[in-house]
Amino acid sequence: MNTPGTIGRPAAHGPQRIDGIRALTARTTDLAAVDACQDQNRTTELHLIPEALARSHMSERAREAESQRMSRQLAIADRLHRRSRRLQARAERASHRARRALAQAVMQNR
Secondary structure (H helix, E strand, O other): OOOOOOOOOOOOOOOOOOOOHHHHHHHOOOHHHHHHHHHHHHHHHHHHHHHHHHHHHHHHHHHHHHHHHHHHHHHHHHHHHHHHHHHHHHHHHHHHHHHHHHHHHHHHHO
């Protein structure tokens, strides 16, 4: 989400961030201009702090929701696995009973 005016992409009409104060001081000897630029950058950063906090909060909520979704899916898969094992055991018992009944029927007819 790179919209103008965010931390990742500052607004074009807003204050420009100065990455090197040394470069500014090499170009000018006016310390008031250096202080003004630093204050301007600090002000911009302070205005963007709530946005960064909100973005962090939302990403944490998204991770939490994904974790809950995964745990729910694991619980469902575990229940399905247990149910399939019970059904398989029931089918095996029924098959065993059918074989035993068939064997008894064959033995009685001899």
